[in-house]
Amino acid sequence: MLFLKRTLPLIIAFVFGITAIALYYIPHQKAxxxxxxxxxxxxxIAAFAYFLALYSxxxxxxxxxxRQQAGWGYSLFVYFGIVAMVAAGFYNRGxxxxxxxxxxxxxxxxxxxxxxxxxxxxxxxxxxFIASAAYRTFRARTTEAVILLVAAAIxxxxxxxxxxxxxSRMPELQEWLMSVPNMAAKRGILLGVYLGAVATALRVIFGxxxxxxxxxxx
Amino acid sequence: xxxxLLNVDRRIVFLAIVVAVGAAMxxxxxxxxxPSPYVMDVYRAVDAIKSKPNAxxxxxxxxxxxxxxxLQPVAINVIRQCMQNNIRVVGMALWPEGVGLGRAAFDSVxxxxxxxxxxxxxxxxxxPGIVTLILNMGENFKSAWPIDYFGTSTALMPVTQDISxxxxxxxxxxxxxxxxxxxVWVTYAVDRxxxxxxxxxxxxxxxxxxxxxxxxxxVGLVSGLAGAAExxxxxxxxxxxxxxxxxxxxxxxxxxxxIGFGNIMYLISRRRERAGELSRLRKRDAVAKGGAGG
Numbered sequence: 001m002l003f004l005k006r007t008l009p010l011i012i013a014f015v016f017g018i019t020a021i022a023l024y025y026i027p028h029q030k031a032x033x034x035x036x037x038x039x040x041x042x043x044x045i046a047a048f049a050y051f052l053a054l055y056s057x058x059x060x061x062x063x064x065x066x067r068q069q070a071g072w073g074y075s076l077f078v079y080f081g082i083v084a085m086v087a088a089g090f091y092n093r094g095x096x097x098x099x100x101x102x103x104x105x106x107x108x109x110x111x112x113x114x115x116x117x118x119x120x121x122x123x124x125x126x127x128x129f130i131a132s133a134a135y136r137t138f139r140a141r142t143t144e145a146v147i148l149l150v151a152a153a154i155x156x157x158x159x160x161x162x163x164x165x166x167x168s169r170m171p172e173l174q175e176w177l178m179s180v181p182n183m184a185a186k187r188g189i190l191l192g193v194y195l196g197a198v199a200t201a202l203r204v205i206f207g208x209x210x211x212x213x214x215x216x217x218x
Numbered sequence: 219x220x221x222x223l224l225n226v227d228r229r230i231v232f233l234a235i236v237v238a239v240g241a242a243m244x245x246x247x248x249x250x251x252x253p254s255p256y257v258m259d260v261y262r263a264v265d266a267i268k269s270k271p272n273a274x275x276x277x278x279x280x281x282x283x284x285x286x287x288x289l290q291p292v293a294i295n296v297i298r299q300c301m302q303n304n305i306r307v308v309g310m311a312l313w314p315e316g317v318g319l320g321r322a323a324f325d326s327v328x329x330x331x332x333x334x335x336x337x338x339x340x341x342x343x344x345x346p347g348i349v350t351l352i353l354n355m356g357e358n359f360k361s362a363w364p365i366d367y368f369g370t371s372t373a374l375m376p377v378t379q380d381i382s383x384x385x386x387x388x389x390x391x392x393x394x395x396x397x398x399x400x401x402v403w404v405t406y407a408v409d410r411x412x413x414x415x416x417x418x419x420x421x422x423x424x425x426x427x428x429x430x431x432x433x434x435x436x437v438g439l440v441s442g443l444a445g446a447a448e449x450x451x452x453x454x455x456x457x458x459x460x461x462x463x464x465x466x467x468x469x470x471x472x473x474x475x476x477i478g479f480g481n482i483m484y485l486i487s488r489r490r491e492r493a494g495e496l497s498r499l500r501k502r503d504a505v506a507k508g509g510a511g512g
Contacts, residue, residue, distance in 0.1 A: 042347055
């Protein structure tokens with residue numbers, strides 16, 4: 001069992017990790033064909049992850065309802081939403097799921113008139129919280145905070161047309177802030193992030209990092 | 219008093235935003251929308267291929283309805299620009315929620331301009347895998363997408379029949395609300411398959427894109443609602459993004475006013491605190507001197 005649980009996944013990670021890196025640098029048709037095959041396998045595996053996600057979602061909310069945890073009523077809506085969307089998708093204006101999804105059916109209606117407005121409204125609420133949080137926390141306590149405050153005000157005004165009315169060169173100043181100091185900082189951060197990603201990938205490939213197997217590093 | 223003003227009830231802040239945005243929507247005023255250089259770069263990248271025979275553009279809908287107000291106007295206008303210039307346009311999605319949005323964008327413009335699916339445009343839909351889907355498209359487009367979203371073979375449709383790999387597209391535009399633009403498109407498609415990539419992203423993502431603009435891995439960038447409004451202006455078809463500029467300007471001004479007001483109150487309260495502290499110290503010194511003298 002230990003072989004199946006530990007050793008085999010480590011071998012798979014090593015073989016496919018090294019092969020994928022090697023394929024990137026081999027300019028040959030056979031390497032391209034193998035990349036294509038790997039890509040198709042990966043997509044099949046990724047598709048199965050949706051079943052796991054669905055199972056995880058259903059069991060999580062079933063537990064909440066069973067234990068009557070705070071806000072368990074909302075979990076009923078999760079089931080209602082899943083059943084409504086899946087039923088609408090399968091029914092497909094009477095053509096069922098064997099053909100591509102038909103336009104203007106119940107699924108489209110639910111997506112356009114329920115899902116889109118609901119999610120857009122949730123996101124729109126951010127404007128209120130940002131305003132409140134900015135008022136409470138954006139204080140000129142230190143020199144760095146003052147610089148941040150001034151830069152934020154310029155970017156906020158430079159990104160909207162009213163900034164042009166205040167000062168015609170506001171968009172240019174905003175553009176400079178974004179493409180010089182911001183870009184320099186971002187590039188430094190990105191280099192650090194990607195070097196870290198390379199190090200983590202190598203740790204996974206060589207079996208040093210094993211947390212993805214579950215149960216911690218033992 | 220200053221303490222009370224420093225801790226204004228958040229509902230007052232919410233109300234100010236509602237009033238400002240509501241007033242801006244009810245009584246809009248025309249505002250100047252000068253297109254920024256990065257938005258013009260995306261527009262020019264599409265414009266540059268219009269004279270090329272069989273030019274093809276790929277649009278990737280990598281966003282969900284939360285970003286619909288910022289990115290959908292860009293999608294609609296780029297599709298319109300392509301269709302008006304007889305550029306064949308193909309859509310796909312790396313996010314499952316992008317399918318409904320992509321279809322809606324193609325349906326609306328194709329219906330408006332009388333363009334035929336399969337001949338002038340098609341929508342491929344969504345497939346899982348993200349990185350491996352791009353790698354698959356890079357090596358063999360038709361094995362990644364043997365049929366489109368509607369079930370038609372990509373080998374038979376005039377719009378896709380001569381596309382054998384990702385690099386055959388003259389321009390690719392990703393409309394992204396997540397890290398697929400840099401972690402997937404830039405990393406795998408641009409560097410490996412040498413595509414010409416443009417981006418349309420949400421406003422909060424745009425600062426992350428500047429390193430790729432400077433390196434040339436992104437040819438241009440349409441960022442946020444403002445970028446979408448600028449694209450509408452270039453395309454001479456003002457729509458929801460242009461209308462959104464007035465309420466957005468109002469909201470930004472209100473936020474800046476609140477930040478300014480909060481800082482003035484903070485400085486006043488800090489000055490008072492310092493003055494109080496100074497007078498306490500003086501009193502203590504005076505008492506100490508009095509004690510020493512007595």
